[in-house]
Amino acid sequence: MKFRSIVAAALVGASLALAGCTTGGSVFTADYGSRKDAGFQMPAIPIHKVDRKFHRQVVSYPSKEKAGTVIVDTKDKFLYFVMGEGKAMRYGIGVGREGFEWKGTASVAMKREWPVWTPPPAMIKRQPELAKWRGGQPGGLSNPLGARAMYLYKGGNDSGYRLHGTPEWASIGRAMSSGCIRLMNQDVIDLYDRVKVGAKVIVK
Numbered sequence: 216m217k218f219r220s221i222v223a224a225a226l227v228g229a230s231l232a233l234a235g236c237t238t239g240g241s242v243f244t245a246d247y248g249s250r251k252d253a254g255f256q257m258p259a260i261p262i263h264k265v266d267r268k269f270h271r272q273v274v275s276y277p278s279k280e281k282a283g284t285v286i287v288d289t290k291d292k293f294l295y296f297v298m299g300e301g302k303a304m305r306y307g308i309g310v311g312r313e314g315f316e317w318k319g320t321a322s323v324a325m326k327r328e329w330p331v332w333t334p335p336p337a338m339i340k341r342q343p344e345l346a347k348w349r350g351g352q353p354g355g356l357s358n359p360l361g362a363r364a365m366y367l368y369k370g371g372n373d374s375g376y377r378l379h380g381t382p383e384w385a386s387i388g389r390a391m392s393s394g395c396i397r398l399m400n401q402d403v404i405d406l407y408d409r410v411k412v413g414a415k416v417i418v419k
Contacts, residue, residue: 269307276303309386311394324368329354363407
């Protein structure tokens with residue numbers, strides 16, 4: 216009986232230790248409430264409806280890439296911001312649907328808060344109702360680029376792809392965009408504040 220009690224106590228202790236790892240600040244589940252940003256009142260995200268693995272969190276992530284690099288895992292739908300010392304901030308993402316996927320290396324050439332979104336001609340052709348935004352849709356709560364956008368360039372040229380926010384939180388963990396990498400608005404603000412212009416972005 217004494218042995219069983221010791222084993223039970225050890226198991227309880229291990230469970231508490233693990234709980235401490237996930238509730239001691241490594242997982243930022245509490246950061247998805249309503250907030251005011253640049254005059255816009257961002258709504259709260261019902262984060263309990265989003266798989267916990269897609270909540271922003273610090274994870275173990277050994278990498279040869281230097282701190283400040285962004286690595287996008289399109290298969291598992293994660294974006295990693297390399298922090299160094301074997302750690303990374305991980306975010307859940309939405310990626311390009313079939314026919315719109317892309318992979319490669321780029322760099323962040325520009326960053327914009329509540330950016331204007333201009334649908335490309337090919338998108339307007341597929342969705343004529345977007346023609347009204349041919350000259351650009353002003354930033355705002357319904358703007359497809361969300362609260363922030365980071366513009367990816369390759370070889371000095373605009374790739375047309377972005378790391379950006381989205382009001383469509385339910386799309387996180389899914390492949391349904393036109394190729395860009397989307398994050399929940401609360402997450403893209405956090406990422407935006409970490410990423411520097413010129414940062415390397417690896418999409419794989």
